[in-house]
Amino acid sequence: MDFSLSEEQQMLVDSTRIFVREKLANRTESFNSYDPALLNEIANLGYCGVTTPVEYNGAGFDSLCLALVVEEIAKVDPAMAARIAETAGPVQHALITFGSEQQKLITENLAAGTKWGTVALWEPEMNQLTEKMCTIAKKSGDSWVLNGTKSHVINAPNADVYLVVAAIDNSDSDDSWIAFLIDKNQSGLHFNQVTATAGTQPLSISHLEFENCKLPKNSVIGTVELGKQIVKSIIADTHMLLAANALGVAEGALELAEEYASVRVQFGKAIVSFEAIRGMLADMAAHIEAVRLLVYRAAEKRGDGKLSAMAKLVACNTASLCVHKSNQIHGGYGYMRDYAIEFLYRDQLFSELFWNNPNQLRSEIADAVTQNS
């Protein structure tokens, strides 16, 4: 087994690190949205098309490269990492894998970062696949009519296209789903931004409402039969990238703790020399190392639902442990909004609370494990 990164992967990590240090670090808490110049720069650097094939304007790198970019950016800005992950990961992957030629052409804009995409799958009463989807797509002649509400869509006000999943009207089973690619200017589509969130403010998390939203036939992604497969692909991709996000948060928290502990002096010495503090740093580092291997493995095996669920479960737990210990090491200063660990502590919640929560992930993993036995 070779655990080292390829030359290409390492170069991407190194260049991303430089970009993050120069442009994203030293952020202050006071912003709710990104400077268009920064987004432009991100677009130009190709972060939105890491895995997209070269013929569609992407870099054509492997899926681990995307996880590596998300990880590096999440070390200082989990919101930006999530925004990039959403458009570069599940949206483009679904279009490239299942989409029509016309839809694949849209990925050119997404990969170039001139347009942004996001996924609308979950609903107020549907937080896991075993629950009933209430957004209904009804066939009407050659087109479809969409009605319902999608909840907690990230980056919704800033996205140009939405990948929306709906249940097919009058179908025999509860999991007859259909996926659409919908433009933000689509009539009958409204969104309500969720009031203040604990962290990741620039993600502008919102609910989407579809009111007799009339969609032409060509907005269906793939075929009706592929709906379930598309949903599974989206979930696996998102879980894997949220795991990479959580891994980055954990590493960012450890870096801040190391820095602070080596300069903070109490009882006549730097607190990094106290065994209790060293133990915390060691726990963080050990957990991160374990999580990194799992996340990278899930990234390499893109689309593996079980591995992605495992990676998200364990990575979010480690991120939580790391922001907590790092914040604790920072003492009173960690409670102040001018310290980076303060907002990482809040931003960490995003990857943990969104998409499947730990109990749902356990259930998914248990299903996979017991099927194999």
Place this chain on the structure above:
Amino acid sequence: MELTDKQTQFQQEMREFCEQEIEPNAAQIDRDGEFPADVINKVADRGLLGMVAPKEWGGLGLDTVSYAIAVEEISRACGSTGITVAAHNSLGVMPMVLFANDKQKNEYLALLCSGKDGLCSFGLTEPDAGSDAGATKTTGVRDGDDWIINGGKCFITNAGVCKALVITAKTQKIQGSRGISSFIIDRDTPGFVIGKKENKMGLRGSDTRELSFENVRLPATKMLGNEGEGFKQFMIILDGGRISIGAMALGLAQGAYDSCLKYIRENRKSLINSQAVQFQLADMHVKIQCARHLILHASRLEDANQTFSVESAMAKLYASEIGTEVARTAMQIVGPDAYSSELPLERIYRDVRLCEVGEGTSEIQRLVIARDIIKCDLS
């Protein structure tokens, strides 16, 4: 051991008062980040700014058990209000009760218990003296009948809304924690500057500020207790303060648990059938009850005039750590809705973080407990 009838009745009254007068304001207090003056006025009207002071000095003369109950109930409704009341009582009023002479008590106690001219506060922490509180750099130098104070403090709760504070300063050039003395300082003393309000993760209504002293002249009558007793005094003060921070963490944990249960009942009934969720609720409930018992135990020891230093450290350590755990588990159960300020959970999660740090970090509590176990100085 049960609560007495009087304590039970007090608890019911507090629950009712907090649900009616405090809880409805909690989200806005957090959102605006403004000191909740109206709420504190209502708290003052009920005498709750003098809970720990004897009746003869204008207080309610409550026992520690009742005081802990009050802090728990207030914090269950609103963390910002909880810390304001807890710091005022435990760190502001209590040093006056324990160490002030009758003249000082006459001047300050009844006034502070009424809250009419502002709250009280305790200036101990400095930028370089946090866990190592003995490393105080603020100095007091004798000049005739006066003391000249120079230096600064940070993270001082209630600083911007106080009438007076108790502060510590090094008055003798002795190594280590000896040579520290306490003073009472009025808000408007020349040379005393109260800095800008800190922008905090949580407890955003609570007023936390820096203090600076530039040649502040205090008459010797403002010294609290005797010269050089400061370290001993604040160790005693923090023993009691820990009960209140523990009670605050407990109230926040209870608030998170209650909010999670309410959400399940009203929005996601299917979760009640999830064994995973049932077990999480059971674990949360057990932890909350353990914390409550530890706090009650430490409070009863204090009420019985027995030593309670280790017990209050255990209570504070446990309650604050499970406070964070309970808040986080509650958020996990609720899911993405918990990320929004429409539910109190994310606010509680931010508020309770302070409890593992303020008035002695968890590490300092462990040190206190370990020293007691091993019965020798481990530093």
